Amino acid sequence: EETARHYGVKYGLNDVDEILALPELKGVVIASTPNMHYSHAKSALQRGLHVLIEKPMTITASESKELLELANANDLHFVISCPWHYTRHTVECKQLLQSGKLGKIKMISILMTNFSNGLYKGKEWSKAAANASKQHVPDPYQTPGISSYSDPKVAGGGHIYTQSSHILAYLGFITGSLPKEVFARFDNDGLPVDVYNTLSIMMNDGVLVSVATNGATMRTERNFEVRVYGTEGMLFQELWKGTLEHHNVDGEVIKYPDLAEDEIYPIDAPANNFVDLIIGKANNGSPASLGHVAMQAIDAACLSAKSSKNIIVEKN
Structure with a gap:
């Protein structure tokens, strides 16, 4: 009340x-x-x-x-x-990939680093989250409990659930493809949940994807760097910095206008889209099917990390 x-x-x-x-x-x-x-x-x-x-x-x-x-x-x-699905850079990236302007997509490389290690250690939100001060709101709002990220029974896992879920949904968003095979390695750094991840993924259209993530970067730097390599061009996107470049086969570099700071991570976009959906004013900008695609890859990655085997992802 x-x-x-x-x-x-x-x-x-x-x-x-x-x-x-x-x-x-x-x-x-x-x-x-x-x-x-x-x-x-x-x-x-x-x-x-x-x-x-x-x-x-x-x-x-x-x-x-x-x-x-x-x-x-x-x-x-x-x-x-997934707020990143709503930025104009990500929408442009999706359109470029799926329009064929990059030719046949052959490989995608993704690096994501964040300072979330304190959460995996069970520290209080105000002392652990990289952006806690920016997102602080007064009582009676309750920040996440100390087990929300550190207890695998509550969180599912560590970085693979907390941040790789962003990457894997984003991957499905821009490509329109599905993960077919996953090989993964995790490093828990002595904690009950994972902190460092590497994933090697083959999509159902043959695209090779490498994903490297860690939740223990320094507070001075975090990355969400995406590089897409096609037969007719390359695409470089840095989501945390709000930059996007398209390199075409002729050597031309097209630099898109940088995003303003409040555009880089539009935290309110999913909720606004949801309301507009319900009242019939918008289309779904981030379908939950992308969350399922991410969960398929996460399931496979967790099994691969435990078994040291390449895992075939179920088709549905």
Whole structure:
């Protein structure tokens, strides 16, 4: 009730069933810890409610598949919260890849680093998150608990769930392809959850993808660098810096205007898109099917890291 008063919300409830039973409700945002995403989203979809779900979508790909099927069967809007899908650079990147202007895409290289190691160590949000000061809001808002990122039973895992879920959904977004095979290595750095990851992925159209991520970079630098290599051109995108370059086969370099600081990570874009979807004013800018694609790759990566084997991803 205190939180509801603070934000001017009509209802102050702490029971999921009570929330989902509100008569005027059209859609819900699932922003609980990952271990509760599946049950909360399933309950909402079964009640005929549209859903915006945080990433990682679920703990397993079988859960995300079931949710997708439920949403499709009930003709419901289902959005995965990935703000980078809404930047003009990422949309341009998608259009360039899928238009054929780069020729046949042969290889994609992705590097993502972030300072999230403190969260994996179970430190308080204010002391652990790289951008905690920018995202601080006053009480009664509750920041994530110390187990939200450090306990595999709650979070699913470490960096592979927290940040690689961004990368893998983004990969599906720009290519329109699906992961076919995954080989992965994790380094937990002595923690219960992973901190460093490398993934070698072959997509279903033969594109080779290398992904390197770590959650223990210095506070002075973080990266989300994407390099796409085609037979007729190359594309270089740095999502954290808001830059995009297209190098064509003739040696011409096309530099797109840099994104403004507030455009680099449009944190409100998924929620705004979700509302517009429900009232019929927009298309789905980040379909939950991309969250399922990410979960398929995460499932395969976790199995590969445990078995030291190349894993074939299920086709559905």
